[in-house]
Amino acid sequence: MGLFDEYIPDPPLDCPVCGSPLNRWQGKDGPNALMVWRQGCAGPVDQRVPEELRLDPGELAKLRLPGQFTIYTQCCGGRFFVEARCRTEDGIWAQTDLMTAENAVQKTRESRGDFEARLRWLRGVNH
Numbered sequence: 530m531g532l533f534d535e536y537i538p539d540p541p542l543d544c545p546v547c548g549s550p551l552n553r554w555q556g557k558d559g560p561n562a563l564m565v566w567r568q569g570c571a572g573p574v575d576q577r578v579p580e581e582l583r584l585d586p587g588e589l590a591k592l593r594l595p596g597q598f599t600i601y602t603q604c605c606g607g608r609f610f611v612e613a614r615c616r617t618e619d620g621i622w623a624q625t626d627l628m629t630a631e632n633a634v635q636k637t638r639e640s641r642g643d644f645e646a647r648l649r650w651l652r653g654v655n656h
């Protein structure tokens with residue numbers, strides 16, 4: 530339904546291209562209910578919905594992220610998404626790896642041309 534969750538990597542990450550701090554990470558691999566997940570915490574740390582729509586704290590605390598998930602945010606003028614692959618250990622978000630020109634993969638709904646444009650952007654100033 531177009532919903533997503535919000536993600537807070539800890540430590541925070543910088544854009545692999547321009548070096549700006551990245552924030553407002555989103556992802557669609559969790560419950561997609563406007564949860565806020567913070568790296569290092571098992572359950573969501575918040576839910577960005579009006580009070581009357583919030584899950585009760587007991588239900589909220591039981592939610593977990595999948596073993597692997599992808600998050601993304603915009604940077605460099607918003608034409609491309611910076612992506613990161615994340616992993617949980619024992620149900621807790623443990624690792625976040627920024628996708629760079631070296632490890633980026635073409636997305637299912639991304640054309641070859643768009644993927645190549647994204648790779649050129651990722652190679653940007655660092656390479």
Ligand SMILES: [Zn+2]
Binds near residue numbers: 544545546547604605
């Ligand atoms: Zn950037």
